[in-house]
Amino acid sequence: MSFLKHFKAGTTILALFIGLLFPATIHHAGAQSTSGANSGSDEVIDEIVAVVDEYIILRSEVESIVLRLLQSQPVEYSGDVWLTALDQLIDQRVMTIHAKKDTNLVVTDEQLEQVLDQRVQQLTGQLGGTAQFEAAYGKSTLEVKSDLREDMRDQLLAEQLQGGKINTIKVTPSEVREWFSQFPQDSLPVIPDVVRLAHIVRYPEPSQAAKDYAIELITTIRDSVVVGGGSMEDLATQFTDDTGSQQSGGHYKGSKLRELVPEFAAVASRAEIGEISQVFESPYGYHILRVNDRRGDELDFNHVLISVDESSADPANAIAYLTEVRDSIDVADVPFELMARRHSEEEVSKKLGGRVLDLRTGERDLVLQALNFTWRQTINDMTEGDISEPAEVELLDGKRAFHIIHLQRRVPEHVVDIETDYERIQLLALQEKQQLVLAKWLDELREEVFIEMRGKAKAFQLARNNN
Numbered sequence: 001m002s003f004l005k006h007f008k009a010g011t012t013i014l015a016l017f018i019g020l021l022f023p024a025t026i027h028h029a030g031a032q033s034t035s036g037a038n039s040g041s042d043e044v045i046d047e048i049v050a051v052v053d054e055y056i057i058l059r060s061e062v063e064s065i066v067l068r069l070l071q072s073q074p075v076e077y078s079g080d081v082w083l084t085a086l087d088q089l090i091d092q093r094v095m096t097i098h099a100k101k102d103t104n105l106v107v108t109d110e111q112l113e114q115v116l117d118q119r120v121q122q123l124t125g126q127l128g129g130t131a132q133f134e135a136a137y138g139k140s141t142l143e144v145k146s147d148l149r150e151d152m153r154d155q156l157l158a159e160q161l162q163g164g165k166i167n168t169i170k171v172t173p174s175e176v177r178e179w180f181s182q183f184p185q186d187s188l189p190v191i192p193d194v195v196r197l198a199h200i201v202r203y204p205e206p207s208q209a210a211k212d213y214a215i216e217l218i219t220t221i222r223d224s225v226v227v228g229g230g231s232m233e234d235l236a237t238q239f240t241d242d243t244g245s246q247q248s249g250g251h252y253k254g255s256k257l258r259e260l261v262p263e264f265a266a267v268a269s270r271a272e273i274g275e276i277s278q279v280f281e282s283p284y285g286y287h288i289l290r291v292n293d294r295r296g297d298e299l300d301f302n303h304v305l306i307s308v309d310e311s312s313a314d315p316a317n318a319i320a321y322l323t324e325v326r327d328s329i330d331v332a333d334v335p336f337e338l339m340a341r342r343h344s345e346e347e348v349s350k351k352l353g354g355r356v357l358d359l360r361t362g363e364r365d366l367v368l369q370a371l372n373f374t375w376r377q378t379i380n381d382m383t384e385g386d387i388s389e390p391a392e393v394e395l396l397d398g399k400r401a402f403h404i405i406h407l408q409r410r411v412p413e414h415v416v417d418i419e420t421d422y423e424r425i426q427l428l429a430l431q432e433k434q435q436l437v438l439a440k441w442l443d444e445l446r447e448e449v450f451i452e453m454r455g456k457a458k459a460f461q462l463a464r465n466n467n
Contacts, residue, residue, distance in 0.1 A: 049457040050086060052093040053450050062086045062457075079460040086457055094445050095158035107156045116145050116152055117259060124244070131248035141254045162438070169437050171430040179429035180418050188416050191424075193368040195379060196409035198336055198354035201346035201393075202321050203401050204313035211308050218279050218286040218306040225288075226276050232290055232302050241285060241307040250302040257297040264289075268299055310400060315392065318402040322390035326404050329387060336387065336406045346395065346403075354406065359396050365411075365424065372396075375405075382407045 050057040065085035066077070075081055099105050120141060124133040130141060137144050171179075221239055224230040233249025240246050257265045263282040267289055271277050277289040285307035293300040325343050328334055340354025349356055358366055368376060378391045388405040395401055411420060418425060453461050 047455045049453070049455045050090055051450070051452045051454065052090055053097055055093045055096075057086065057089050057093065059456055061089060065089065079463055083457070083460050083464065090446075090451060091442050092155065092158055094442065094449050094451075095161050096154040097449055098445055099157035099161040100154075102161065105157050105160045107153050107160070112149065112153055112156065113256075115156060116148065117256065119152075120145060121259075129244050129247050130251060130253060145254070165438065165441055166434055169430070169434050171426065171433050175433070176422070176426045176429045177418060179432065180425050191411070191414055191416050191421060193413050194365040194409075194411050195368050195407060196364050197356040197366065197379075198340060198406040198408060199346075199349065199356055199393075199403040200322065200325055200336075200340045200344045200354055201349070201395070201401050201403045202318035202343075203345050203399075204310065204315040204318045206308045206310050206313045210310070210312055214286050214306045214308045215279065218288060218304065221304055221306070222276060222279060222288045232276070232288075232304065236302060236304045239306065240304045242303070242305040245303070250304055251300075252303070253300045255299050255301070257299065264303075268301060313400075315402055319390045322402060322404050326387055326390070346401070356396070378405055379407060382410075384408070384410050 046058055046060045048056050049059045049062060062082065062085050065088060066082055069075065069081060069085060070077060120133070124130055124141070127133045127136055134140055134144075139147070217239070221235050224235060225232050231249075233251070236242075236250030237246060240250050242250065245251060257269055260268060261282050261284070263280065264287065267277055267280050267287075268291055271289060271291045273291055273294065275290065277287075279286055279288055281287075285305050287303050287305050289301060289303045291299060291301045321343070325339055329336055329339055337353030337355075341350060344350040344354055355364060356366065357364060368379065371379070372394045374391070374393045378388050378393070382388060382405070384407055386407050388407075390402050390404055393401055393403050414420065416425070
């Protein structure tokens with residue numbers, strides 16, 4: 001057992017969504033990849049490989065999970081890997097069956113729509129835009145969401161059931177110490193330099209010349225459409241700074257007003273169908289908009305965005321503002337967290353009192369060497385409790401800004417230790433306990449459900465039993 005093993009509760013839930021959202025072409029790619037790894041012996045593109053009460057599981061669903069496992073982890077294709085992917089899907093179906101019997105578990109239509117929108121938008125961004133998403137799936141976004149709606153409702157019910165079980169699992173300090181004591185002292189890993197930070201962020205104000213240029217360009221584009229008869233789609237493809245819709249000519253279909261920033265939603269809600277809006281501003285820059293269709297709060301529209309060039313932004317106001325905030329903290333002894341909530345312009349950390357989290361894991365302990373040079377340059381000469389002078393930074397989301405940093409904790413590189421790293425060790429001990437309890441619980445749930453293996457699953461299972 002590896003000390004650094006990290007169990008992600010909810011793997012079965014995520015696994016199902018991968019299988020649901022990726023189109024047949026990707027399923028087939030998975031089948032081809034795995035069959036190649038299996039000496040080309042598999043010719044069947046799809047088949048039923050398991051029956052779980054009234055649900056069936058297709059080979060293509062399993063293959064897409066296997067493909068993801070192979071891409072994300074240093075493992076080779078094998079029957080065990082394939083059966084692990086199948087087990088994830090079976091577990092999800094088993095939890096869905098039990099969740100449907102629990103009258104305390106409810107998924108509202110609003111919750112369902114919100115999750116569907118978030119997941120589809122995420123994939124749309126990954127694939128390069130709505131047009132690419134619809135081309136990959138072979139259907140419109142609304143049709144994809146309609147196809148997935150009931151499966152997603154099942155998934156959310158299962159997620160609630162699993163979440164309820166996970167929330168009952170706790171770990172005591174004595175369990176943490178016992179868990180840690182099983183690892184030989186000479187095999188404990190080295191933890192690199194880590195820091196805990198909070199910061200207050202201010203964005204530099206773009207120059208008036210940059211704003212004027214953006215306004216002039218978007219106005220010229222509007223005139224080209226309204227007066228010159230140009231194609232909004234062609235001009236969006238050529239000029240828009242919205243990379244998510246550039247290839248589709250600025251087109252968005254099935255967007256909801258509540259998902260849009262307020263400035264954009266205000267114009268979209270009152271725009272005449274088919275007309276080109278006046279130029280308007282949002283936090284992203286300057287836009288023109290054409291609403292093609294509106295049904296309730298759902299929109300089909302095209303837009304062009306021209307962002308303001310921030311490379312020549314004047315940092316003077318941001319630096320002066322942060323200097324004043326820093327002085328207030330030092331002189332008036334105001335808590336840094338309170339000032340961050342009041343004055344920071346970075347929304348995520350602002351709500352957390354300025355705390356900086358790892359965007360991938362949500363953890364507070366940040367590996368110093370993994371931070372951008374602009375962060376390290378400020379932190380290197382600081383000691384615990386220090387608040388830095390205003391400094392330029394490339395934020396974790398890639399944006400340029402200025403900030404002051406509160407160095408709340410700094411732990412030099414060291415062999416992992418129960419006293420120094422208790423929170424990290426506690427989390428790992430809890431995750432392993434969750435894994436063990438969930439595995440036993442799922443075995444018990446499976447006993448109450450009819451499960452039958454077929455086709456490739458049955459062949460792999462027989463091969464495993466014979467070895």
